[in-house]
Amino acid sequence: MKLLKDILYGVSLAAVSGDTNVMVNHLHFDSRKVEMDDVFVAIKGLITDGHKYIQTAINQGAKAIVCEKLPEILVNGVTYLEVDNGNKALAIMASNFYENPSKNLKLVGVTGTNGKTTVSSLLYSLFKKAGYKVGLISTIKIMVDEKEYPTTHTTPDVMTINWHLHLMNQEGVEFCFMEVSSHGIHQKRAEGLHFEGAIFTNLSHDHLDYHKTFAEYRDTKKELFDGLSRTAFALTNFDDKNGMVMLQNTKARKYTYALKSFADYRAQILENQINGQLLKIDDNELWSKLIGDFNAYNLLAIYATADILGLEKLEILRLISELENVDGRFQYFISKEKITAIVDYAHTPDALKNVLITINALRTGNENVITVVGCGGDRDKSKRPVMGHIASEMSNQAIFTSDNPRTESPEVIIEEMEAGVEPQNIKKILAIENRKQAIKTxxxxxxxxxxxxxxxxxxxxxxxxxxKRIDFDDFKEVKAALNSLNK
Structure with missing residues (x-):
């Protein structure tokens, strides 16, 4: 058990009713998980308001309630704490509950529209290869050194984050690399964490269903850098027009990286092939299995971060040359018929364009590019016609299909993608709602x-x-479809 007032350290309290000098068991923001002597934090979410479940939490044994508005009737023996922002309070309390685990390792946050997963995952791999105990919190998985845990969000909830950071402390982890999404920043999931540094990859059209305007989306990303301490580092992509915006108010040590501009860290692409690229970094040439301009930026960010964190430069270059593609990031397979299939997470206009630019640059002349793409349901609708335009303009054949339709009609989503197709490209597109069938086609x-x-x-x-979620893996599906052509 822990003392309530210790968990509340650093939380700004607007009102207190009851005793904070009491012992409590656990901390929850889901009333269904509350047990005897727990603390319940009422969060105002997008779907439901936790304040509706305060009495339920008390009935299940909650000893303390943290909320943005005190109930009209207060129950004797229960401590009530009013705060301005429930998300922020929960984040600080979660960190305190697990004894501020982020302070006991070097936590590096990675934010941006594209590249977060690749940069964080490959930094994890590089530092593991260098002999360190390392942690990873990413879209794909959470790693506590060698042990893997599943994850469902780019930036998990604050209890999940701090629990895994606590496990990392127990395992002696020295470095942790963490994806930090705009949703996570806005919902204060990065609050209360001590970051050794932050990396900005790029910024393009995404999540405008949530943030409403591009400026709000950009400024939310910027909050991660605004909160860095003087001892931390801030690394930004200088070639991105929003790169220097991230550094405007930060107290951290500032570093830049670029392919096209003068920066602290620079790289040059010397050669690009389907199986990798030749790069020049710091006047040293290296071969990487990752291809494309976007991966050159990712690798340069990794090199810069490793250098800032104290690894030896030539050793970093050697380790980068050993790095493999991250699952679902330009993951490719070549069939016996010499057909190349590439699976990529590109779900924004900018990411799709970058992947297709890379693919078209690899063509020697007569190859056709066939793109299978959809757009997610219940997400930013404004990017659908843009995605449709890019796929049809930059491919010889584009097949529009389902992504994760969620609660929307797949047919309607496809129609909205088709709205972006210009007249001269209409003959290049097919609409096949069933994703498995689209890949087979x-x-x-x-x-x-x-x-x-x-x-x-x-x-x-x-x-x-x-x-409902059904099992579906793009890479397995396309590989099986190509292999079946042999029969």
């Missing part, structure tokens, strides 16, 4: 040396429709 249309891009879901091993 792409494989049947392909000939030797053609390239199939299956975009949007990447590492995801499910498809979500009307609240």
């Amino acid at each position: 792409a494989c049947k249309l392909a000939s030797a040396n053609d390239i199939i891009l299956v975009a949007g879901k990447g590492h995801e091993n499910y498809q979500e429709t009307n609240g």
